Amino acid sequence: MASLNVLSPSAVVSVLRSAGCVFAEDEAELILATARTPGEVAAMVDRRTAGLPLEHVLGWAGFRGLRIAVEPGVFVPRRRTEFLAGRALAQAPDATVVVDLCCGSGALGAALAAALGAVEVHAADIDPAAVRCARRNLAPYGGRAHTGDLYDALPATLRGRVGILTANVPYVPTAEVALLPSEARDHEPAVALDGGADGLDVLRRVAAGAPEWLAPGGCLLSETGRHQAPAAVEAFERAGLRTRLAVSEDWDAHVVTGVRE
Template sequence: MHPSNGRSTPTRPDEEELAARLRAAGCVFAEDEARLLARSGASDEALAIMLERRMAGHPLEHILGWVEFCGLKLDVGPGVFIPRQRSALLVRWAAELTLPGATVLDLCCGCGALAAALADAVEDLRLHASDISGAAVGFARRNLARVQAECYEGDLFDPLPTALRGTIDTILCNTPYVPAHRLRLLPYEARVHEPRSSLDGGPDGLDIQRRVARDARDWMVPGGHLLFEVAEDQEVQCVRLLEDAGFRSWSRSLDEIGTTVVVGQAPSAVPAERRQ
């Protein structure tokens, strides 16, 4: 107690108290989140604000300012899509298909998580990343600075330099794939605090994939690979749209993390009419 004013100083909540308050607010992983908040190094005042924001439904990753993905600690913040752990399958499969020294494009890159994780798994990649969100590209530049990636702001392939045409070995593409009519079913924190453009895939969730598949071959080397993450019920349709665009296509699912990846391989030889 302060003798000058007679008021007691609030004590800093411990992990158990933080977990109890988070649990009461409906946080499913209250204990894990409490541990991260308690060990964030925040001052008492900052911790109180962080707790209130989380209880109000703000994503924990936006509050902390980072997300762990594929063993990496990556910067992320308000208004930017938060990488999902299920996307590790896309990285794992891309690593199997990508040789050291390859040219890689992380399309719809968000904070650059896929490119960063692939660079951690495969040596000496020449990395490029693009996103329509300037905020996302800002975070991607920070997260990819150590691997000297080139980052671009714009719609899909539009901001890429023409010198990249025909040179890309692997395209990682975690495009929005939630059907528009299902957006209302997403968790509150995603619906309210992540940009709609990073979630809304149009009527069937595959609008952006169709646009990518239509234009990707012009940017790829013969035999290069394009990888999409999709929902389980979109698997067959996504394989078909890639085949319709001239790719050889197949898929892989991993039930433990609830994800499906569809791969398209560009033809080994580019028809003459596409080279003109």
């Protein structure tokens, strides 16, 4: 266990910085604010210096002002995905049914439910560990999380009723997964990262099935990479959706939105 003779911010910062943590001051502040005892501080620092992602050490990730519970082995929501949530709310501010496909921790579903108020929210993921985590995060909003492959996991009663359908699909090309930072490559499930040969295998399936589930005027939103964006737009258009691409240079985020006419 990390040797912390003085459990002060400076001591924690020093250990984290020595382990190569670039944002040691910020991480120390979060660890000290989250831990309940000196023993927990030392244990958290020990896990962090061993390479565990900070969010898995803390047990939560910040997302649009919420604390989203995350567990080891579950995909950590990225801050850039807040851009997708913002686009969804701008497109459908009066949505009453939200579905979060490839939900991971359920961060998108929880954030949209928190912003929209009285809303029916569902999430789905093929990974049972992710679904367990999503259930915790959706519970305050009365949301439900389902285990299964994309639309197969959803209740049939949602067909034609969904106002916002988010799908933060895996979009890393298979050959590039090995190039990801260790925190993602070694601690997050491959099924949440690997999008197939060009990174768009899952996105194409989501787009093709969306019109059956969206309400008239309902929207599908998915994040993609800069170089994949044109092909992602094409997949949405091929599904018959009115499509546009939004880009945030600040977050290096690319979100494709498709609306059912």
